[in-house]
Each structure stands twice: as C-alpha cells, then as structure tokens.
Amino acid sequence: MALAAIKPIVRRHAEIGIVLIAVLLVVVFALSSEGRWANAYNIGTILQVTATLGLMTLGVALVIASGEIDISVGSTFGIGALVYLWLALRVDPALAALAALTAGGLIGAVNGWLVTRTGTPSLIVTLGTLMIFRGIAIALTSGFAFSIPYKDRTGISYRLLGGGEILGLNTSVIWLVLMLVVLGAMLRLMPWGNRLLAVGGSSDSALSRGVRVDRVKFSAFVFCGTLAALGGVLEAGKLGSADGSMGRLMELQAIAACVLGGCLLAGGRISLIGALTGAFVLSSIQSYLVVMSVRPQWFMVLLGLIVVAAALGDRSLRQWALRR
Amino acid sequence: MTQKPPLISVRNLNLYFGAFHALRDVSVDFHAGEMVGLVGDNGAGKTTLIRVLCGIHAPSSGEVYFDGRKVDTFHPKNAIDQGIETIQQSVGLCDNLSIARNFYLGREPVRRILGIPLLDFARMREMSTRVIRQFGLRDNVSADDDVERLSGGERQSIKIGRAVEFKNRVVIMDEPTNHLSVREREHVNELARQLRDQGLLVIYITHDIFQVHRLADRIVIMENGQKIEDTTTDRMSAEDLEAVIRHGGRVVEKAEA
Numbered sequence: 226m227a228l229a230a231i232k233p234i235v236r237r238h239a240e241i242g243i244v245l246i247a248v249l250l251v252v253v254f255a256l257s258s259e260g261r262w263a264n265a266y267n268i269g270t271i272l273q274v275t276a277t278l279g280l281m282t283l284g285v286a287l288v289i290a291s292g293e294i295d296i297s298v299g300s301t302f303g304i305g306a307l308v309y310l311w312l313a314l315r316v317d318p319a320l321a322a323l324a325a326l327t328a329g330g331l332i333g334a335v336n337g338w339l340v341t342r343t344g345t346p347s348l349i350v351t352l353g354t355l356m357i358f359r360g361i362a363i364a365l366t367s368g369f370a371f372s373i374p375y376k377d378r379t380g381i382s383y384r385l386l387g388g389g390e391i392l393g394l395n396t397s398v399i400w401l402v403l404m405l406v407v408l409g410a411m412l413r414l415m416p417w418g419n420r421l422l423a424v425g426g427s428s429d430s431a432l433s434r435g436v437r438v439d440r441v442k443f444s445a446f447v448f449c450g451t452l453a454a455l456g457g458v459l460e461a462g463k464l465g466s467a468d469g470s471m472g473r474l475m476e477l478q479a480i481a482a483c484v485l486g487g488c489l490l491a492g493g494r495i496s497l498i499g500a501l502t503g504a505f506v507l508s509s510i511q512s513y514l515v516v517m518s519v520r521p522q523w524f525m526v527l528l529g530l531i532v533v534a535a536a537l538g539d540r541s542l543r544q545w546a547l548r549r
Numbered sequence: 550m551t552q553k554p555p556l557i558s559v560r561n562l563n564l565y566f567g568a569f570h571a572l573r574d575v576s577v578d579f580h581a582g583e584m585v586g587l588v589g590d591n592g593a594g595k596t597t598l599i600r601v602l603c604g605i606h607a608p609s610s611g612e613v614y615f616d617g618r619k620v621d622t623f624h625p626k627n628a629i630d631q632g633i634e635t636i637q638q639s640v641g642l643c644d645n646l647s648i649a650r651n652f653y654l655g656r657e658p659v660r661r662i663l664g665i666p667l668l669d670f671a672r673m674r675e676m677s678t679r680v681i682r683q684f685g686l687r688d689n690v691s692a693d694d695d696v697e698r699l700s701g702g703e704r705q706s707i708k709i710g711r712a713v714e715f716k717n718r719v720v721i722m723d724e725p726t727n728h729l730s731v732r733e734r735e736h737v738n739e740l741a742r743q744l745r746d747q748g749l750l751v752i753y754i755t756h757d758i759f760q761v762h763r764l765a766d767r768i769v770i771m772e773n774g775q776k777i778e779d780t781t782t783d784r785m786s787a788e789d790l791e792a793v794i795r796h797g798g799r800v801v802e803k804a805e806a
Contacts, residue, residue, distance in 0.1 A: 414667045416657040419646070423654050426645035433605065433640045434655035435626035493645035 235546035239487025240499025242539035246485075247506050254513045261516040269393060273463060274508040276397035277302075277387075277456040279501045282479045282486075283408055284333075284452030286500040289483055290412075291445040292425040292492025293340060293347035298453040298479055300358035301332045302472030305454025306461035307362055309386075310371040319382040322458045326451050332358060333450020337443035355476065363469035372466030387462030397459035401501070404452065409497050421445060425492030478507050481532055485539060506535065554617055556581045556719065556750050557602065562611035564597060564774075571597045572608070573774040581718065584741060584751040586761035586782075588794065589771035595754050596638075598771065599721050602752075603635040604628035616718075629655065632718035636708045636725055642696045648681065649673040649692040652711055680710035684736075701728035709737060713744065720744050721752045726760075738764055758794065762787035772797045 235241050255263035281298050288295040305325040312321035332354065339350045378388055387397040412418035423431040424441045432438050453472075461467050484490060485506065486499030510531050514524050555578035564572040572594050579585055587595045600606045601613065607623040614620065615631055628635070635641075642651050653673050659666035677692040684706035686699075696704065705728055712720050722741065726734040741764060745751045755761045762768065762782055768790055770778035777797040778790065785793075 416659060416666060416668060419650050419654060419657055419668065423643045423646055423650075426643035427640065430640040430643050431654065433603070433625055433635065433637055435604075435624070435629040436655045437624070437626060493643070 232546045235542060238496070239489075239494065239543070240496040240502060241487075242542045243486045243499050243502045243506065243535070245542070246535050246538060247502050247509070250506060250509055250513075254509060258513065258516055262513050265393065267512060267516060269390075269395065271505070271508050271512045272398050273387075273395040274511070275501070275505045276395065276401040277460040277463075278475060278478055278482065278508060279401045279504040280397075280404060280456035280459070281453045281475060282482045282500045282504045283404055283497060284449030285476075285479045286483050286486075286488050286495045286497055287408070287412075287421065287445045287452075288347070288449045289480075289488045289490060290421050290425045290492060290495040291442045292428060293442060293445070294480070294490070295333075295336060295347065295351045295446060295449045296476045296480065297332065297336060297351040297354040297358065298449060299472045299474060299476035300355050300362060301329050301450050301453040302457040302460070302475055303362040303467070303469070304332065304358050305329045305457030306467040306471045307365055307371055307457075307469075308454075309458040309461045310373060310467055313373055313383065314377065317382055318380065318386055318388075318462070322382075322386050322455075325454050325458045329450040329452075329454020329457070330447050331450070332454075333447040334443070336450065337446030340446065341439035341442050359469075359473070362471070366467075366469040368469070370466045370468040375465070378465050383462060387459030388465070395459075395463060397463065400455065400459060404455075405497055405501065408448075412495075412497065417441075417444070422493055422495075425494075427493075479504070482507055485532070485535055487539075507532070553580060555579055555614075556616055558614040559598075559602075560612045560614070562598075562601065562613070563609050564601065564606060565609045571774050572601070575611070575771075575774070575776050577769055577776055577779060579719075579750050579752060581750050582745065582748045583767060584745040584753060584765045586758075586765035586768045587752055587754045587771065588756070588758050588761060588768055588790070590756070590794065592773075593771040594774040595771050596723055597774070599635065599723060599752065599754060602628070602719075603633055603637075603721060626655065632716070633721065634712040634715060634717040634719065635721040635723070636705075636712050637723050638727065641708050642704055644697040645695065647693045647695055648690075648699075648707060649677040651696055651707065652677040652680070652692075656715075676714060677707075680707065680714060684710050702730060702733055705729060705737075706733070709740065713740060717749060719750045719752070721754070723754045724756070725753070726755070758791050759787045762790065770794055770797065 281302055285295055285298055305328060308328045309321050309325040312324050336351050336354055339345060340347045385396050387395060389396055391399065412421065420431065420436045420441050423436060424438050428438050457472060482503030483500045486496055486501070486503035488495040488500055510528055514527055519527060557579040559575055559577045562572050562575040575598060589595050597606065601608055601623065604623045604625040604627055612619055643654065658669040658672045660669045674692045681690055681692060686703050686706060705725065709725060725737050729737060741751050741753060753761055753765060765782055767781050768778065769776060770790065770793055778793050
C-alpha cells in the first residue's frame with residue numbers, strides 16, 4: 226500500500242530512478258572500497274568531474290528538450306579548453322574564458338543554423354560538426370598540448386575558473402550550481418522555457434500558437450555550445466593543459482547522463498537535476514573503477530555494463546509506476 | 550454588409566507542395582460579422598486554405614489582404630498578433646504542458662523583476678480555470694494538469710475556450726465539433742453564433758453541409774483545391790449545395806481526364 230502511494234510521485238518525477246541508483250551506488254561503493262572511494266579528496270575529485278561533465282550535460286538536456294540532439298559537445302568542450310588555454314597565457318583568464326564561451330556559442334550557432342535552416346536531422350549535422358571540430362582541435366595542437374606554466378596558474382580569475390578551490394571544492398562546482406539555478410529558472414519560470422518544452426512536445430502545435438520554433442531550437446543549440454565550452458574552460462583551468470583529444474567521448478557520457486536522468490529523447494520532458502545526477506553517477510562509477518585499480522582494458526566494458534544496468538533499473542521502475 | 554471592404558481578401562491564390570497543386574487560383578472575400586461555412590470533401594483544400602490564412606503556409610503566388618493591407622510575411626505569430634485565432638483539428642495543444650501553460654503558449658503573461666520576464670502564474674491559472682469550469686470539464690481537472698490527461702472533447706473545449714477568451718477579430722474553426730457529444734456540439738455552435746453576433750468573422754470548416762447551413766450566413770464550397778461555389782445560405786438550400794459537392798467533384802475529374 227505504501228508502495229502504491231509513491232507511484233504518482235515516481236510518475237511525475239522522472240529523476241527519482243537515477244537518484245535512487247545514485248544513493249545505492251554511493252552506499253555500495255563506500256562499503257566495498259575500504260575508504261579508498263569515500264574520502265574527502267576523492268569525493269572532491271568526483272564533484273569536479275561531475276561539474277565539467279554536468280555543464281555539458283545541462284546544455285545537451287536543453288537541446289533534448291527541444292526535440293533535437295547535439296553530439297558535437299565533446300569537440301566543443303575541447304575547442305573551449307584550447308581557446309581558453311591559448312589566450313589565458315596572453316590576456317586575463319576572464320577575457321580568455323569569454324572568448325572560449327563565444328567560440329562554443331558560435332559552434333552551437335552553426336549547429337542550430339544548419340538544423341533549422343536545412344531541416345537536416347540534428348544527429349547528422351552534429352555528427353559532422355563533432356568530427357570537424359575534433360579535427361580542428363587536433364590540427365591546432367598538432368600533437369602537442371597547450372599548457373600554462375605552473376608559475377602562471379595564479380590570480381583570482383584563473384582560480385575562479387576551475388583553477389582553484391573554495392572551501393575544499395573546486396570552483397567549477399560553483400559554476401555548475403549557478404548554471405543549474407539559472408537554467409532551472411529559465412526553464413520553469415520564463416516564457417522561453419515554456420516555449421522550449423512546447424517545441425519539444427509538439428513543434429507543430431507550438432508553431433500553430435505563434436511560437437517561432439526555429440528561433441527556440443537555435444537558442445537551445447547556442448546555449449548548449451556555450452555550456453560545453455564553459456565545461457572545457459573549467460577543465461582546462463583545473464588541469465592547466467589540454468591536447469587535441471580533450472573531451473573525446475564525453476558527448477556520449479553527457480547524452481547517457483541525460484537519458485539516465487529522465488530526459489525523454491523524443492523531446493518535451495527533461496529534468497536538469499536528473500541529468501546532473503546522471504553525470505554524478507557516471508563520474509562516480511569511473512572513479513570507483515580507478516580507485517579499485519580495475520585494469521584499463523576492462524574499464525570501458527564495466528562502465529558500459531553499469532550504465533546499461535542502471536538504465537534497465539530506471540526503466541523498470543518507471544514501468545512499475547505507470548502500471549495500475 | 551457586403552458594401553464594407555472585406556476583412557480578409559484572398560486574390561488568385563496558388564499553393565504548390567512540390568509538384569502537387571494544392572490551391573488553384575482561389576479568390577474569396579470574408580467580411581467582419583459574418584459566419585462562413587467552408588465545405589468540401591477530404592483533400593478539397595479547405596484546411597490548406599485556412600493554413601495560409603493562419604500563417605502556417607505561405608502561398609506560391611497570389612495575395613492575401615487583411616483589413617485592406619497586403620500580407621507580406623506568413624507566420625502564425627503574425628496572424629495571432631493581428632487577431633486571427635485558429636482552432637485546428639490535430640494541433641494546438643502540447644500534451645507535455647499543463648492546461649495553463651498551453652492556454653498562454655506563445656503569448657505568456659509576464660511580470661518583470663529587474664527586467665527579467667517571469668511567467669505570471671496567477672493570471673495563467675485564473676483564466677484557464679475559468680474556462681475549464683465554464684466548459685464543464687470534469688471537476689477534478691485543474692489548470693496545472695497536463696493536457697495529456699484530457700479526453701478528445703476536453704481538448705477541443707480548451708482550444709475553443711482559448712479562442713473565445715482572447716480578444717480576436719477572426720476565429721477559424723476546423724471541424725470544431727469532431728469528438729464532441731451532442732450537447733458539447735450545441736454549445737460550440739452557440740459560441741460560434743455569439744462570436745459572429747459580436748462582430749467577429751467566423752470561418753467554420755466542416756464536412757457536414759446540413760449542420761453548417763443552419764448556422765452560416767454564407768457557404769463556400771471547395772473541390773480539388775478550387776473554389777467551386779460561393780453563395781449565401783438564403784439563396785441555396787442545403788440539399789442543393791450537397792448536390793453541388795457531389796456534382797462538382799465529378800465535373801472536375803472529367804475536365805482533368
């Protein structure tokens with residue numbers, strides 16, 4: 226009976242599945258790792274990884290909300306990191322970050338323009354830009370890494386952009402929380418959010434109500450590119466260096482995080498909190514496999530298996546909630 | 550009434566979808582304060598014509614004048630801003646949004662805090678709740694419920710309620726009584742009459758010539774993308790008009806063969 230009472234809550238909140246999975250994994254990982262996983266340093270690392278992946282995930286969630294998909298974010302992340310590092314040596318890191326975000330926004334604009342103007346499926350368009358900008362990143366670095374010398378990794382703006390800590394937490398976590406609050410408010414409280422979800426739910430209906438569907442989708446792509454570049458900037462600030470492979474395969478993690486977090490790939494229904502929990506789950510699993518010294522050959526296999534298991538668990542929970 | 554300049558004037562309208570000639574040289578006038586029945590078989594071009602009027606399709610050639618001014622850009626946003634409200638059959642509501650959010654989709658009321666536009670939920674709920682009650686939706690339906698939960702008739706009621714509540718000049722109804730019970734149907738037809746009496750132009754699209762003949766002042770019949778009849782209801786009986794629909798189809802087929 227008590228179980229039946231929570232059914233409507235599970236139905237209304239698609240993110241409950243992933244939150245339960247996250248809690249379960251935290252308990253299992255903490256109990257089975259003899260303190261190697263659950264310590265302040267490791268949790269801090271997990272949160273930093275969650276933050277940069279999470280910013281990308283938030284952007285992808287917005288595009289998914291509009292009924293499209295953006296798989297180019299891994300390359301945008303890399304370009305953002307490289308632009309930031311190259312410029313941070315020459316100008317103030319804040320300006321460098323601004324330039325990197327602009328570059329990300331422009332990549333998003335290219336995606337959005339191609340998708341809305343030509344009507345080409347976003348999967349194909351962003352698959353193309355994924356390869357194009359990965360290629361550019363590799364060409365720019367020509368096999369080397371862009372890095373900032375240790376002595377220059379100082380200054381308030383450098384530290385605020387992922388290169389420092391506040392209260393033991395990497396500053397990227399603050400950016401993540403900030404963006405979560407801002408985007409959450411835009412989605413729930415502003416006309417833009419209402420229209421974004423309407424476009425994803427039924428673009429024909431939204432159009433018939435006078436919503437400028439193309440503009441809304443375009444804006445989602447621009448936000449997505451900008452957020453991916455912000456993730457790249459913060460990761461670059463944390464590491465102090467980056468090569469042409471920065472952010473590779475992260476696009477898949479971001480999409481997996483969205484789906485695990487209850488975002489409907491068909492569009493119209495997303496949960497930002499759920500998507501971020503998904504990003505946290507993925508980073509936690511990765512960290513667990515690292516601290517348990519799982520042989521790197523098996524790393525991807527195990528990660529994939531856990532993702533599939535989590536997805537199945539979440540799916541059966543949702544189906545249970547839909548049953549009478 | 551016909552002395553006044555028409556509110557909407559369509560001149561030599563042609564529309565192609567690829568090679569398909571969907572509207573063929575259509576010219577028709579619509580006046581404020583009249584109810585026009587737009588009748589024809591499936592595929593006759595009724596819905597396509599009103600989709601031009603509500604801005605979804607741009608014509609391939611020909612002109613549309615609204616209130617004497619030539620329409621240059623076709624987008625539903627422009628049509629709605631001009632006061633042309635369309636109740637369409639298959640679109641108009643997003644299942645994933647609440648009734649209140651659907652009600653104001655595209656023209657959300659906002660309160661500005663530090664210049665940031667925030668949705669005015671109180672206003673959105675108030676008006677949509679009023680419509681829900683007025684149209685006799687189930688008592689347990691609230692403005693915050695997703696449209697997904699509603700039946701076909703309830704959806705239709707929301708669309709019609711929305712069209713009635715906003716101050717409009719034109720209301721276009723595409724098969725408004727589909728999915729409706731007999732009582733709901735009468736309510737919708739009564740509303741259509743009231744809107745006309747308030748001086749609005751009402752364009753009422755249907756298959757059912759007998760039903761619309763009782764309601765409308767004028768009947769326009771379409772067939773194969775062309776206008777084949779345009780007459781007032783006091784000049785021709787429903788039976789005669791039905792014969793035109795049957796007959797018209799055959800004549801056009803022969804002419805094309």
